[in-house]
Amino acid sequence: MPDHNPGDGLTADKATAPELGQDAVRPFGRFAGLSGKLLWLTVICIMLAEVLIFFPSVANMRLRWLDERLNAAAAAALVIDGLQPVDLPRALQKETLMATHTKAIVLRKDGTSRLLATADMPNSVDAQYDLTDVPPMTAIRDALDTLIFGGDRMIRVYGPVLDTNTGVEVLMKDKYLRNAMLVYSRNVFLLSILIALFTATLVFFAIDRILIRPIRKLTGSMQQFSSDPENPQHIFVGDGGRDELALAGRHLTSMQLELQKTLKQQRNLAALGLAVSKINHDMRNILASAQLMSDRLVDVDDPMVKAFAPKLLRTIDRAVGYTTEVLSYGQASESAPRRRRLSLYELTQDVKDMLAIDAESGVEFIEQMAPDLEVDADSEQLFRVIHNLCRNALQALAMPRTGAGGVKQITVSAQRVGSVVSITVDDTGPGMPSKARQNLFAAFRGSARSGGTGLGLAIARELVLAHGGTIALVEKPSVGTQFRIEIPDRPVSLEDYRSRALSEK
Numbered sequence: 489m490p491d492h493n494p495g496d497g498l499t500a501d502k503a504t505a506p507e508l509g510q511d512a513v514r515p516f517g518r519f520a521g522l523s524g525k526l527l528w529l530t531v532i533c534i535m536l537a538e539v540l541i542f543f544p545s546v547a548n549m550r551l552r553w554l555d556e557r558l559n560a561a562a563a564a565a566l567v568i569d570g571l572q573p574v575d576l577p578r579a580l581q582k583e584t585l586m587a588t589h590t591k592a593i594v595l596r597k598d599g600t601s602r603l604l605a606t607a608d609m610p611n612s613v614d615a616q617y618d619l620t621d622v623p624p625m626t627a628i629r630d631a632l633d634t635l636i637f638g639g640d641r642m643i644r645v646y647g648p649v650l651d652t653n654t655g656v657e658v659l660m661k662d663k664y665l666r667n668a669m670l671v672y673s674r675n676v677f678l679l680s681i682l683i684a685l686f687t688a689t690l691v692f693f694a695i696d697r698i699l700i701r702p703i704r705k706l707t708g709s710m711q712q713f714s715s716d717p718e719n720p721q722h723i724f725v726g727d728g729g730r731d732e733l734a735l736a737g738r739h740l741t742s743m744q745l746e747l748q749k750t751l752k753q754q755r756n757l758a759a760l761g762l763a764v765s766k767i768n769h770d771m772r773n774i775l776a777s778a779q780l781m782s783d784r785l786v787d788v789d790d791p792m793v794k795a796f797a798p799k800l801l802r803t804i805d806r807a808v809g810y811t812t813e814v815l816s817y818g819q820a821s822e823s824a825p826r827r828r829r830l831s832l833y834e835l836t837q838d839v840k841d842m843l844a845i846d847a848e849s850g851v852e853f854i855e856q857m858a859p860d861l862e863v864d865a866d867s868e869q870l871f872r873v874i875h876n877l878c879r880n881a882l883q884a885l886a887m888p889r890t891g892a893g894g895v896k897q898i899t900v901s902a903q904r905v906g907s908v909v910s911i912t913v914d915d916t917g918p919g920m921p922s923k924a925r926q927n928l929f930a931a932f933r934g935s936a937r938s939g940g941t942g943l944g945l946a947i948a949r950e951l952v953l954a955h956g957g958t959i960a961l962v963e964k965p966s967v968g969t970q971f972r973i974e975i976p977d978r979p980v981s982l983e984d985y986r987s988r989a990l991s992e993k
Contacts, residue, residue, distance in 0.1 A: 526695055530688035538680035542673070547627040549672050550634060553665055554619060554645055560588045562649040562656040565595040565604050582607050589664050591642070596655040610642045610659065619647035631669070638666040702733040706740060713744055718751055803842065825866035825954050827978060832863045832909070836900050839875045843882055849896070851885050853878075856901035863902075863909040864977040869951045873959075874900065876944040877913040877971050884917030884969065911973040912962070920961065920969050928961060 564584045584605050585591065592606040617630065639662065646657045709724035716722055723744050726737035833855065840853050863870065878898055885896045899914040920928075929949040952959040957975040964970050 526700075527688050527692045530691045531684045534684035534687055535680060538676070538684070542676055542680075543628050543631070544624065545676065546635070546669060546673060547624070547631040550631045550665065550669055551619065551622060551627055553668055554617065555647065557588055557590065557658065557660065558619065558645060558647040558656050561590060561593045561658045562654075564588060565593050565656055566649075588658070588660075590658040590660040592659040594657040596657060597653075601657070612642070613644045613659065614641035615662075616644040617646070619645065634662055634666055635669055635673070638662040699733070702727075702737070706733070706737060709740065709744075717744075717747060720748070723748075825869050825951070827864050827866055827955070829862045829864055830867050830870075831859075832861050832902055832911070833857055833859045835867060835871055836874065838871060839878055839900070842875060843878060845882065849886070851882060851896045851898060854897060854899045856899060857903065861902055861904060861909070863911075863975055865955055865975055866951075869954070870975075873948045873951050873973065874911070874913065876948045880944060881913065881915035881917060881969065884915060887918060907977040909975050909977075911975070912970060913973075914964075914968060914970040916966075916968045919967055925961065929959075 564587070585593070585607050591608060591610060593604045595602045595604050615633075622630075641662050642659065643662050643665075644657065644659055646655060648655050706724065709722065712719075712722040713724070724737055724740045726734055726741065728734065836855050836857070840855075843853070845851050845853055878900065881898045885898070895916055897914075897916050900911070901914070902909060902911045904910075929945050949959050952973055952975070955975050957973060959971060959973045962970040962972050
């Protein structure tokens with residue numbers, strides 16, 4: 489049997505762990521990781537919000553600017569109108585128009601219109617705007633139109649004078665209006681940049697402290713743990729918070745502790761496999777000699793010797809197989825079952841003989857099955873399964889204060905339901921402890937007694953699953969433990985079915 493070094497597998501894992509950790513977790517700069525992404529995302533979101541705010545804002549600015557020009561023109565118009573019937577001198581008209589940035593001022597009063605001041609009267613007007621009642625969407629549309637296409641157009645603007653029936657109408661170029669709107673847009677853009685950077689910086693430092701630092705701590709712990717998972721100092725230690733990251737940290741700690749425990753068990757299992765392989769090597773030689781000597785017992789004429797010699801030979805053969813039980817579980821999976829039709833009653837009798845129940849123990853072994861019941865299974869593997877369960881039951885009955893009403897029984901019952909054989913192993917012992925129930929079929933953790941390894945049930949489950957069957961602990965109202973095994977027959981191929989049918993004819 490080839491030697492096995494229990495440290496080889498662990499050494500290989502350690503060699504690759506740092507590389508995996510470095511690939512998975514790289515150190516990021518302050519602005520290159522999640523913090524930087526969050527900073528730029530905040531800036532972009534604020535800028536988008538400012539853009540949405542900008543349109544109604546520049547529209548209101550335009551209406552205010554036009555309203556100011558109308559108010560200035562209205563003040564001048566009222567003064568000029570008070571000078572009637574004297575006409576305003578031409579030079580004073582030009583000064584008034586220059587002060588209001590208009591080409592003409594018209595006063596509408598009592599249903600009549602009067603041209604109060606004019607200079608360079610245009611031949612046509614490009615656009616007209618009534619400021620009496622401007623809907624929001626119309627104001628935004630007109631503002632964008634001025635920003636994009638304005639600058640050299642003649643516009644006519646009309647609006648009321650305060651709350652009176654008097655109105656003022658002016659003609660003006662939109663050059664000054666567009667320049668004012670461009671300056672306002674530039675100021676809003678610069679202010680938006682400052683607000684976005686200031687807000688993003690505050691969010692950046694807040695999120696960096698609340699979110700990014702704990703995440704970096706988590707990833708750093710994962711990297712250290714992956715480089716040396718057996719080092720207890722690499723276990724993540726959280727801050728005891730109540731948020732989602734603190735909960736993730738506690739789960740990470742639990743996972744790392746569980747993984748360290750599993751690695752320790754695997755290391756012990758590898759060492760145990762090496763020890764068993766060495767013991768098995770020497771044990772085979774010893775049992776081979778015992779087998780040669782036991783073969784000679786068959787030639788002895790003593791009837792009692794002839795009766796026990798075959799059982800002794802089978803016991804020695806099984807002893808050779810049992811020396812590799814732990815090794816086979818720790819290093820490789822069980823071999824595929826060599827299934828055939830066998831008598832379950834005879835196999836149960838072999839289990840009973842192997843247990844060698846002492847009459848003074850008071851334990852009664854009961855078989856409840858038809859003598860002709862057959863099961864399609866590997867005889868050796870099924871023997872190991874039933875023997876493991878019965879041996880556990882016998883050890884449970886040996887504990888103090890066990891047995892229902894002082895009765896100590898191990899009952900193996902079986903029945904066929906269609907193509908499935910159901911086997912039940914029941915005892916009247918103290919029952920399965922809660923810790924053993926939680927880790928029922930887990931190696932090294934599912935033992936029901938002190939000093940046990942828990943391998944028996946783990947191996948039994950593996951063997952039953954190899955047959956395509958199931959094994960489960962059954963709840964029972966009385967004390968004791970009951971396991972149920974269900975093993976289905978192999979599917980019959982069409983060729984086998986036809987050959988069997990022809991042979992029966």
